[in-house]
Amino acid sequence: MAKNRIQEILGIKYPIVQASMTWITNAEFVAAVSEAGGMGVLGPNAGQTTLTTDPIETAERMRKEIIKTRRLTDKPFAVQYIVPMPAFPSTYTFSGPILNVLEEEEVKYVLASGYIITEEIKKLKDKGFTVIFRDLDPTIEAAKAAEEVGVDVLIATGYNEGGAMPSRRIGTLTIVPMIVDAVKTPVLAAGGIVDNRRMKAVIDLGAQGAYIGTLFVVSKECPASEICKQDIVNSESKDLVEFFGIPTFWRATPHKLALELAKMTESGSTREDVAARMNDLIALKAGMLDGDLENGINSVSDAVSDIKSIRTCKEIINDLVRGMEF
Numbered sequence: 001m002a003k004n005r006i007q008e009i010l011g012i013k014y015p016i017v018q019a020s021m022t023w024i025t026n027a028e029f030v031a032a033v034s035e036a037g038g039m040g041v042l043g044p045n046a047g048q049t050t051l052t053t054d055p056i057e058t059a060e061r062m063r064k065e066i067i068k069t070r071r072l073t074d075k076p077f078a079v080q081y082i083v084p085m086p087a088f089p090s091t092y093t094f095s096g097p098i099l100n101v102l103e104e105e106e107v108k109y110v111l112a113s114g115y116i117i118t119e120e121i122k123k124l125k126d127k128g129f130t131v132i133f134r135d136l137d138p139t140i141e142a143a144k145a146a147e148e149v150g151v152d153v154l155i156a157t158g159y160n161e162g163g164a165m166p167s168r169r170i171g172t173l174t175i176v177p178m179i180v181d182a183v184k185t186p187v188l189a190a191g192g193i194v195d196n197r198r199m200k201a202v203i204d205l206g207a208q209g210a211y212i213g214t215l216f217v218v219s220k221e222c223p224a225s226e227i228c229k230q231d232i233v234n235s236e237s238k239d240l241v242e243f244f245g246i247p248t249f250w251r252a253t254p255h256k257l258a259l260e261l262a263k264m265t266e267s268g269s270t271r272e273d274v275a276a277r278m279n280d281l282i283a284l285k286a287g288m289l290d291g292d293l294e295n296g297i298n299s300v301s302d303a304v305s306d307i308k309s310i311r312t313c314k315e316i317i318n319d320l321v322r323g324m325e326f
Contacts, residue, residue, distance in 0.1 A: 143179045
């Protein structure tokens, strides 16, 4: 069967892109996804176990991980680039040095995450990057604006996802056809895609592939803590909690900090107060990388009930595409 547009644009065997998750990606994991036929993505603090607040050091750490990934695979992989946003001045501080490294290392594929700031996306396209754009709060209007400025692939993220969720509670099976019908740019579906049935469902809805996070967290190659992985395998969707974050919402397994954040949200605390108590960079590292579930958070999709084993990236991808013609 002829390759679909995602496969052609990204040069991959299967139209599956691993999510750019904070702290829990590294060269070995990304290479494993790419070697299995998908596209691995180096996310924020990829390969790191300590936090630096220095933008140059942050970028240089990413450079080392890019070089290491290239030593492990000759298959395509991407690097996350946080789109600078006026509402969050720090994004400009860190995005500039990262962009310089992406250019200097001749990275081809960029996962641009944030909001549709057209001049920033145009800058990426003018520099020759193939741009996969993930809007944190997807809308038809934003998708059309992204298409107009020339993004190569769009991600339609539903509220079912793990990580920073959209502010509108629109599920994956609703947002995907909305975006697909609004644009000609090929669409990756994101949010709650944890098995072959859901993969088939989003393809039937018009997506040409999937952007997957939580399912890959429990891969053998992912650097997430074994405690984090077992927590996901043992979790039930009905027990998960949600709470404020900046700019949107978070969902997590029910442990001490997550329960406290949920209680603050429910009792009327401001978004800013909840986000300050959480401190997402520190909480995600503690919960997902270090396995300290009491003082950190384990952020997951609401489909965790159907994740019941830890497998290799190859086994995960082969199961996702089982019976499908790619």
